[in-house]
Amino acid sequence: MSISKLGLQSTFRPTFDLELCDGCGQCASECTFNEIKMVPHGDSQIPVANRRSCGACHRCEIMCPRGAIKIIEDPFVTRPHGIWTPHHINRTHLQASTGSVALTGFGAETNVPVWWDRMLFNACQVTNPSIDPQREPMETITYLGRKPVSFREVDDPSALVNRLIPVNIPVLFAPMSYGSINLNLQKAMARVAKKLGLLWYTGEGGLHKDLYPFTDWAILQVASGRFGVSPDYLKMGRAYQIKIGQGAKPGIGGHLPGEKVLEGISETRMIPLHSDAISPAPQHDIYSIEDLRLLIYAIKEASGYKPVCVKIAAVHNVAAIASGIVSAGADMVYLDGFRGGTGAAPNIVRDNVGIPIEIALAVVDQRLREEGIRSQASIVAAGGIRNSADIMKAIALGADAVAVGTAVLIACGCHGCQRCSSGKCPWGLTTNDPELSGRLDVDWAEDRITNLIKAWHHEIQEIMGLNGIYDIGSFRGNRLLLRGVDLDEKELSLLGIKYAGE
Amino acid sequence: MCGIAGLISHQREKETGERIKKAMVLQNDRGNGLGAGYAAYGIYPVYRDHYAFQVMAETSFALNAVSELLHNNFWVAHTEEIAVWDKVITDHPLFMRYFVQPKIREKESNPDDFVMEKVMHINTSIDGAFVCSSGKNMGVFKGVGTPKDIYEFFRLDEYHGYCWIGHNRFPTNTPGWWGGAHPFNLLGFSIVHNGEISSYGINKRYLEANGYICTLLTDTEVVAYLLDLLIRRHGLSIMDAVTVLAPPYWSTAKRYSDPKQRDKMIGMKVIYEPAMLNGPFAILAGFDGGLFSITDNTKLRPMTVGTTSEYTYFASEVSALYEMEQDFTQVVTPRAGQPVIVKYHTNAKGD
Known part of the structure; x- marks a missing residue:
């Protein structure tokens, strides 16, 4: 350790059972953060941890052919203090060293x-009587849009039905752009959406040409950077989404550094190779609700009146904003709560800005x-949204459907190390490094995501x-x-539910 | 568990409540004495064009408040106490009947909407008062007691109607009280229900967004309001309304060979998702043009139907059918989710 390493202490480390280890070095090649190094030991070599960069991604542990590795907690101990916990002390040291905004990925981790x-x-x-789903039909088909x-307003039922988007299970794959994740993961999601009759969102990175066969199940995004938006793009999708905000980082934009803008991404986003891809914080043609209305109808005109969805981060005044969005002509409102995931966001924003989806959803539906x-x-x-119980609680509060992103990543190996922005994702998910993204086999990822959705179903x-x-x-x-437990009157009234026993 | 019975004369031949009482008394054990009631159609021929408000009030103060509200908003053609035999039930609310016409100009507002709004107003804002029924040429008689008690209490052998429905209650989820007994009524619709509506939470929110206020603490209330919304306000046919309440499964709807029929069904299912009823139910509903029954898609509650050339009979139990008629042309048990709709003959008598 040296004084320059202040703030960089890891609180995990791999341990090696040297009786099982045969010195093959797989762990060192799996670790993308150089935590593990092979050192000579007698005739052979053994792995050694540098105890500085382990993020508990568990890649080495799971890939070790001998089962010789275990990740353990390795607390960085400071004198117990209710306010200045090791986390805050570390963070302060880190920022004092770098002078920069602390970046992170994943979703908020506050209590x-x-x-x-x-x-x-x-x-x-x-x-x-309860009904046994093994014996009786139990249907989850949902039409969105x-x-x-009143049915009296319907002149042509077929036109109505064709305008709506059916999903077999009201679970969609949340927008994660090509760039923030790689094409293999997008392909896997797109295949599952097609196979199971769901929908997947492209995110703001445009639509890679390999995914053109999956556009009937895709909601294509138009975000502040307008990446990949072209006349053809505006004809291909099943629906479109205007991204105003993201739950993990309401009110701020995004930045995909030039070194990550490789060939496929450059082509799909329609930007020069290795140029920074900057998504401004606001859409610079939307400074008001009237502007949003213009964009909604511009997209409808361009796309032949396909449904347009508006995605916003859940913020304090979310009910009034959502009401405005619906009045402005949106066919779907996508609410992203503050625990939503991100490929990269300032830690301080991720953990401190926005409101939780449960409350936001309840007040929007009621309003x-x-x-x-x-x-x-x-x-x-x-x-x-973590599991099927969360999904059904959201449906009962009033959601037509839910979208899951983090759960999909976890299904494909992620263990929540929160280093998505590093470009070194050891599981090959949030990286476009050609070698690392090769770690994610599309067929395998498709099976894993399919299994997860089927289990939830x-x-x-x-x-x-x-x-x-x-x-x-x-149920909707x-x-x-x-029924609520451990909630006060205000929370019950916002959620619109009764207390247990009532 | 609850008991249901109903009968309808296709030609609008009138009779007292004697036969419906027998069917209900036979099913006595389907209730627990905490609620019973009847609805009768065709009983007020003299005032057939007036809305008959049958009001229940816990105090004379509440009744006066209703009276004042009605006089302020309606032309009241006739007022009378609803005759009761209080030796049968000594502890009971006050009952009053008003035959009224709304004080509105026709172009200003629809009279039915006006009546609905006033019914909601009385039920929500006058403490201790409830409107039992508000239709024309019909009335609902209900309270806490056995079917026999309630029949005798309201002296239903003195009324003559061409369509009768009865209900016997075994309350499980909500308290047994006079306002909570069946039938539930709004305008011409009277509902009796055996079962539990698991979709109540969303049905109620949907109705509230459409101006209805659920005050009677019982899930069945929503069925009356849903029928009013679908048939009267949205203009659906009885068949379409019934289909909305108990629609076919998606798997069935998507198999319809005629694409027009399929898309109509999908469209109705999509638009009226919050109106769909889920849970175990058998429902019998009277309306100005006839009587119909529906059951849930899993048929978790019983309903049998018997017919003759002149009458159609409904009951929870087959044995109750035979209390009303001995000589049926057929007795059928409708399949799960299958509605049975009976309308008066077009050449039937006028009232």
């Missing part, structure tokens, strides 16, 4: 309550209903069945199916 965990489902007992208030415009737009909830059907509900439509917005 703000997770309201999902404070809501519990009802179940049938005696007076209404703008719906009329749109009160204004009589709920049917005009579907609500997609995202940002910290079974669980969703169980949750519906044990509530005696055979169609997810009767049905807040009587939820």
Whole structure:
């Protein structure tokens, strides 16, 4: 250690069982952060940890052919203090060393309550029978888009049905751009969306030509950088999404450094090789709701009136903003809560800006209903959805569908080391380094994501069945199916649910 | 568990409530004495063009408030106490009947909308008062007691109607109280229901966004309001409305060979997703043009139907059908989710 290393202490490290280790060196080649080095030892060599850069990604541990590695916690101990924890001391040292904004990836890690965990489902007992999903139909088909208030307004039902977007399970793959993740992962998601009848979002990085066969299941994004947006792009998608904000970093833009703008990305984003790809914080043609309306209708005109979705970060005034977005003509509102993931964001923004999706979703759904415009737009909830229970709680609060990003990464190997912005993702997910992205086999990733969605689908059907509900439509917005625990009156009223026992 | 019975004369031949009572008394054990009720159509021929408000009030103060509200908003043609035999049930609310016409200019507002709004207003803002029924030439009689008690209490052998429905309650989720007994009514729609509506939470929110206020603490209330919204305000046919409430599965709808029929079904399912009923239910609903039944898609509650050339009968139990009629041309048990709709003959009598 030297004084220049202040703030760089790792709190994990790999340990090696030298009795099992045969010195093959696989671990050293797997580690992309140079935590492990092979050193000569007698006739052979053994791995040694430098104890400075382990992020607990578990790549070495899982890939070790001998099972000789275990990642352990290696706390950097400071004198116990309620405010100045090792985390804050380390952070201060780090910034004093570098003078820069501390970047991170993944989703917020603060101890703000997770309201999902404070809501519990009802179940049938005696007076209404539960339904066994193994024996009875249990349907999760959902149609997304703008719906009329009354069937009387429908002159041509076929035109209505064709305008809407059906999904077999209301779980979508959240926008993650080509650039923030690599093409292999996008391909895997696109294949699963096509196979299972779901939707995937492109994110703001444009649409690589290899993905053209999957556009019927794709929502293509138009973000502040306008990457990859062309007349053809505006004809190809099933729907379009205008990205205003992101839950992990509301109010700020993005920056893909030039060294990451490699050939495929340069072509897809339609920018010169190795030029910085900068997404400005606001869309510079949207400074007001009227401007948003113009862009919504510009995209509708250009695309032949395909549905347009607007993605916003959940912020304080989210209900009024969402109401404005629906009035401005959006067919879907995508709400991204503050726990949503990111490829790169200032740590301080990720952990301190925005509001949680549970509350945002509840107030938006209620507000749109009160204004009589709920049917005009579907609500997609995202940002910290971890499992099928979270999904169904979101549906019960009023979401038409949820979107998951982090869970997809985890399904493909991610262990949450939060170093997505480094470009060194050891699992080959959030990197476009040709060698590292080769670590992600598309077929394998497709299987993993398929399995995850299928497992969730079974669980969703169980949750519906044990509530005696055979169609997810009767679960949607049905807040009587939820009860709160450890919540105060204000939280209950914002969530629109009763307390356990009521 | 609850008991249901209904009968309808295709030719609008009138009769007292005797036969419906027998069907309900036979099903006595389907309830627990905490609620029973009847609805009868065709019972007020003299005032057939007036809305008949049948009001229940816990205090004379509440009743006066209703009276004042009605007089301020309606031309009241006739007011009378609803005759009761209080030896059967001594502890009961006050009952009053008003035959009224809205004080509105026709172009200003739809009279049915006006009545609906006033019903919601009375139920929400006058403490202790509820409107049992508000349709024309019909009435709802309900309270806490057995089917026999309620029948005798309201002296239903003195009324003559061409369509009767009855209900016997075994409350499980909500308290047994006079306002919570079935049938639930709004304008011409009267609903009796056996079961539990698991979709209540979203049905209620959907109705509230459409100006209805659910005040009666019972899930069945939403069915009456949904029918009013779908049929009267959205102009759906009875068949379409019934399909919206208990639609076919997606897997069935998507198999329809006729693309027009398929897209109509998908369109209705999509638009009316929050109106769909889920959970175990068998529902019998009276309306100005007839009577219909629906059950849930899994058929978790019973409903049988018996027909003769002149009448159609409905009951939870087959044995109850035979309390009303001995000689059926057929007795059928509708399949899960299959509605049965009976309309008066076009050449039937006028009232």
